[in-house]
Structures are given as C-alpha cells and as structure tokens.
Amino acid sequence: MLQPATGTLTKSHAQTVWLKDAFVPTGLPLDVLAGAGTRMTVKRGQEIFAEGGDADACYRLAEGSVRLVKLMVDGRRQVCAFPRVGDFLGFETDDEHYFSAEAISDCTLVRYPRRIVETLLAEDKSFARHLRKITARGLQEAYQRMVLLCHKSAQERVAWFLLDLADRADADGAIHLPMTRTDIANYLGMAIETVSRTLGQLKQSGAIAQKSLSRIQVIDRDALEMARGEV
Amino acid sequence: MLQPATGTLTKSHAQTVWLKDAFVPTGLPLDVLAGAGTRMTVKRGQEIFAEGGDADACYRLAEGSVRLVKLMVDGRRQVCAFPRVGDFLGFETDDEHYFSAEAISDCTLVRYPRRIVETLLAEDKSFARHLRKITARGLQEAYQRMVLLCHKSAQERVAWFLLDLADRADADGAIHLPMTRTDIANYLGMAIETVSRTLGQLKQSGAIAQKSLSRIQVIDRDALEMARGEV
DNA sequence: CGCTGGATTGAGGCGGTTCAATTCGCGTGG
DNA sequence: CCACGCGAATTGAACCGCCTCAATCCAGCG
Structure with missing residues (x-):
C-alpha cells in the first residue's frame, strides 16, 4: 500500500x-x-x-x-x-x-x-x-x-519559535531547524546576531542544548514556555 | 424572526x-x-x-x-x-x-x-x-x-498608516482618525508617545497639518510617501 | 470654573541593531 | 587523511531608536 x-x-x-x-x-x-x-x-x-x-x-x-x-x-x-x-x-x-x-x-x-x-x-x-x-x-x-x-522581546520570540517547531521534532526529541539563522531572524523580525545571542542565552540557562547547528534539544520545556511568556 | x-x-x-x-x-x-x-x-x-x-x-x-x-x-x-x-x-x-x-x-x-x-x-x-x-x-x-x-521605523509606520487611511478622507480632503492614539499605537506596535512625537515631526516637516485632534490634513503627499519608504 | 481623560512634551535608560572580528562547520581538492 | 577555503554562525563593543516614567497641556463637559 x-x-x-x-x-x-x-x-x-x-x-x-x-x-x-x-x-x-x-x-x-x-x-x-x-x-x-x-x-x-x-x-x-x-x-x-x-x-x-x-x-x-x-x-x-x-x-x-x-x-x-x-x-x-x-x-x-x-x-x-x-x-x-x-x-x-x-x-x-x-x-x-x-x-x-x-x-x-x-x-x-x-x-x-x-x-x-x-x-x-x-x-x-x-x-x-x-x-x-x-x-x-x-x-x-x-x-x-x-x-x-508587536509586543514580544527577543527571548520571547525565539522561545515561541522553538516551541512552535517542537511538535515537528524527530524521533529522539530534537528539534530540527532546516532554515538558516538568516531566515529565522527575518521571520521573527530581528537581527541575525540577536537570534544567535538569544539561543546562546537559552543554552546557558539550561533550557536547551545544541546537538548541532541545525538540531536543538529541549532540556527544560517549562523554562522554555516561561521564556515564551503569555500568548 | x-x-x-x-x-x-x-x-x-x-x-x-x-x-x-x-x-x-x-x-x-x-x-x-x-x-x-x-x-x-x-x-x-x-x-x-x-x-x-x-x-x-x-x-x-x-x-x-x-x-x-x-x-x-x-x-x-x-x-x-x-x-x-x-x-x-x-x-x-x-x-x-x-x-x-x-x-x-x-x-x-x-x-x-x-x-x-x-x-x-x-x-x-x-x-x-x-x-x-x-x-x-x-x-x-x-x-x-x-x-x-518587522522592518519599519516609527516614521514609516505612521506615514503608512496615514496613507492607508487617506482614501477614507472626507470631502475637504482631511483624514479622519476615529480611533484614539492608544489604538493607533497598539495597532502599529509602538508606544503612544512615539506616535505623538512622530506625528509632530511630520507636522513640523510640513508633510501634514493638524486641523483637530482627530482630523489631519495631508499637505505634501509626496513627502509622506517618501517617509513611508518602500512597501 | 474646575474636573477628567486623552494627548503632548521632556529626560533618561535599555534592548536590539550595527559594524567588525573571530570561530565554526563542512565540503573540496590536494 | 588532512589542509584548505568559504559561507554561516558566533562573539564583542559601540551606538541609536524607541520605550518608560513623569510632568504638563489641552479639549470637552458637567
């Protein structure tokens, strides 16, 4: 079939x-x-x-x-x-x-x-x-x-973006980011450097981990949802 | 019924x-x-x-x-x-x-x-x-x-807003703003004070004139379109 | 005339942009 | 297999536009 x-x-x-x-x-x-x-x-x-x-x-x-x-x-x-x-x-x-x-x-x-x-x-x-x-x-x-x-900070935007992609995660629970940082930045209405920095902050805070450039593992989903703020 | x-x-x-x-x-x-x-x-x-x-x-x-x-x-x-x-x-x-x-x-x-x-x-x-x-x-x-x-400055936003409303202008060519500054600010994703300041700048530059709080006259449409930037 | 809510104006601070310098990731070719 | 090279990503520092807070002004109205 x-x-x-x-x-x-x-x-x-x-x-x-x-x-x-x-x-x-x-x-x-x-x-x-x-x-x-x-x-x-x-x-x-x-x-x-x-x-x-x-x-x-x-x-x-x-x-x-x-x-x-x-x-x-x-x-x-x-x-x-x-x-x-x-x-x-x-x-x-x-x-x-x-x-x-x-x-x-x-x-x-x-x-x-x-x-x-x-x-x-x-x-x-x-x-x-x-x-x-x-x-x-x-x-x-x-x-x-x-x-x-209109109303969200850099952290909130990136966290929102990751959570939005979270349900497309592959078998081992890692989020795949097929698009470049440039695309992400453009999509979220911010500079590419800010995207990078914000991902760094989330990584440092222990909310996520980076398995590779395009693969991100959610460590603490609650923290990520906290960072996203209210929708 | x-x-x-x-x-x-x-x-x-x-x-x-x-x-x-x-x-x-x-x-x-x-x-x-x-x-x-x-x-x-x-x-x-x-x-x-x-x-x-x-x-x-x-x-x-x-x-x-x-x-x-x-x-x-x-x-x-x-x-x-x-x-x-x-x-x-x-x-x-x-x-x-x-x-x-x-x-x-x-x-x-x-x-x-x-x-x-x-x-x-x-x-x-x-x-x-x-x-x-x-x-x-x-x-x-x-x-x-x-x-x-995503990409526009305060001036561009306000100019865009005014031009968008321009075709709803009444008989004498004045744009009517039935909504409060708060509504405008919220709609354009900026602070109310910035809306006010930006309108002041456009007024001072001679692009528009204010007949009353809610009535704005377009003086120099070209200047306004210039301020809006590329769409 | 004074009250009230919205609008304007001013001063200061912060978040994000911009510019510039490395570093990293990854394919290519020696 | 490793050196190389290029584009992408990261990191750092300085700047700027917009936000925030606060005071003042203004129009409408009882």
Whole structure:
C-alpha cells in the first residue's frame, strides 16, 4: 500500500493512495482530492511558485521544508511562514500568488491544478468548508504573529519559535531547524546576531542544548514556555 | 424572526435596498445578500461580537468605525485591523470568532446569519468565489502588515498608516482618525508617545497639518510617501 | 470654573541593531 | 587523511531608536 518512492513528476493512482493513507484519514473531506494530485520533487533552493505568478495550481507539502516569502520593492524579503508537512500552499490566494514558496531542503509536493480544486469546491460542500477552515486558520496564525511582532522581546520570540517547531521534532526529541539563522531572524523580525545571542542565552540557562547547528534539544520545556511568556 | 439582544434592530426591505444601492452595484456576486441582512446600530464602545464567541453570524460595516481586537492571556490587547465601510467582519472564521469587534464610534451594521451565508455559499458559485477573494485579501493584508511590523521605523509606520487611511478622507480632503492614539499605537506596535512625537515631526516637516485632534490634513503627499519608504 | 481623560512634551535608560572580528562547520581538492 | 577555503554562525563593543516614567497641556463637559 505504501509507495514512498522519490521520483520526478509522475502521476499514478498508487501514489495518491499513499498520500491518502499518509495524510488523509478516510472519511475526511480531503478524500475527494485523492487521485487529483500529481507528485513532484523540488531541490533545495528552488522555487515552487513565484509571487505575482499565475495561481494555476496549489500544492500540498508531503516531505521536506519550505519557506513562504514576500518580496519588497526595495529588494528585501520577508519570510512569512514555514509551512509544515501536510499543509496546503498557495490555495488561500486570488488569481495570482501574492507570495512565493521556496524549498529550503529537498522536498516532495503534490500539485493540484486550480481548475480541479475549483470544481471540487463547487461540488463538495464539506470539502469547501474544510478549505475555508484551513484558510481561516492561516489568518488566525497571521494575527497571532502580529501580536508576537508587536509586543514580544527577543527571548520571547525565539522561545515561541522553538516551541512552535517542537511538535515537528524527530524521533529522539530534537528539534530540527532546516532554515538558516538568516531566515529565522527575518521571520521573527530581528537581527541575525540577536537570534544567535538569544539561543546562546537559552543554552546557558539550561533550557536547551545544541546537538548541532541545525538540531536543538529541549532540556527544560517549562523554562522554555516561561521564556515564551503569555500568548 | 431574529431578535438580537443589543442595539436597535430593525428589518426592512427599503433598508436592504439602500444597502444594495450604496455598496453593491447590481450584477455583482454580493447581490444575493440583498434581503438576507438585518440592520442594526451599535453605540461607540460596544462590542459587536466577542473573541471565542459562537460565530453564528457575520456582519457588514455600513457606517461608522470599528476595531478588530485580539486578547492575550495576560490581559493585553492587540488591535489587528480597522475595517473600512463596506467590509465584512467575522466571516473569515471557523466555528467561533477568533477576534472581537468593537465599535469605536456609533455605527450601523448589517447582520447576516451564518446559516444563510452558508446556504448561499453552497448555492451560488460566484458568491463563494467572491468571499474567497475577500478572505484572501485579508490574509494578504496581514502578510503586508508583518513586513511593516518587522522592518519599519516609527516614521514609516505612521506615514503608512496615514496613507492607508487617506482614501477614507472626507470631502475637504482631511483624514479622519476615529480611533484614539492608544489604538493607533497598539495597532502599529509602538508606544503612544512615539506616535505623538512622530506625528509632530511630520507636522513640523510640513508633510501634514493638524486641523483637530482627530482630523489631519495631508499637505505634501509626496513627502509622506517618501517617509513611508518602500512597501 | 474646575474636573477628567486623552494627548503632548521632556529626560533618561535599555534592548536590539550595527559594524567588525573571530570561530565554526563542512565540503573540496590536494 | 588532512589542509584548505568559504559561507554561516558566533562573539564583542559601540551606538541609536524607541520605550518608560513623569510632568504638563489641552479639549470637552458637567
């Protein structure tokens, strides 16, 4: 039943079934998507879709890590989100994407043509409602992040970031940070040096330990939640 | 049929026609809403709906000013948006509102029971698409504001705020600020004193003039756009 | 006229930025 | 296998913008 092969753009019923089993428990509204998607792989650093580009498809992240980026006219970039495995990308959109998605590690996605999604939206009421919920949640997270960016200190931001990633931790409980410090800094609205210093403080206080540059072990979760402050 | 608790609530065909004439040019998807809404008035300072409350209805702002607020567990508040006349409130939501809406001046709204909107969503494809666009725009604005809160100085924030409100200006071209400085400061993620000082700087530089506490005249729009910096 | 809440103005301190210098991590090639 | 090199991360020091605290001003109103 499981077909986790890595391959270039292929379309097969078996693979969409795999997707269904992996992410879509039978009976959920997303069932209707099974069979509609095309599996694709993207290399680290490559663009999945571009801001301003035609939103002719949306994607589901099956494996790997991605950043959503908004460009500014002066050339600077704003990292808006790090979607997690299972998330939809580029659905909550108008006729064109208003942010771009870039792979920060090799990753696999399932691509759904917009036309098909639109059809399903019209046909399947519960599917439509489910996607509306997803979008609402996106907006909710955005509002939450506004609070963070408006009122939180460096410690609170970094602690919040780590705890947000904690549930993506791998087997031995270590948090994996696939993104660079630059990305983190940009995402949290602070300088890269401050991110580094703050991680150092958390390390020194015994809340976390660093197994490698991109792997962080939570030692004292309570302390980390304390550092995060109230949400 | 429906008799809500707060405010004067009347339902009349004439008024919905007025609504239709005022905001919904014939032929647009929102036409289907005509006749479905109930007109209501809310006094300044009153709550329209509460965060965490049952999202049994959504609203359309017909007249007056409103702020959207998110509460934090430590009691602090985050002003997330100042919707403009014609905007939908509380639609981009799950089963319960994840922010509250408060009137900052006496205002009139049209209330649409969620049940009716859901029905229309299922029946009318173009209406559904229109509401999806509205939601997408909300998310887009939220992302834009993240950029602002992450990378912008006090001057840039205030200038951005004024220019954002400039198209709501009244007849003689003056911008009306119905919200308090405290609200503005909270919304822009800065201290109230800094808002005041920054307005003073813009006034001294000749970009704006103050006709009264809540009325600001744009003198040099180019200078103001310069102060806003790149978006 | 005095009261009250919001807005303004001033002085001082702190957190985070900026700039600069190392150090670290890791792939590459000798 | 180790030396090398480059980009990323860390560390240090000085600076600056915004916040905080406190005093004062102002408008609206009984």
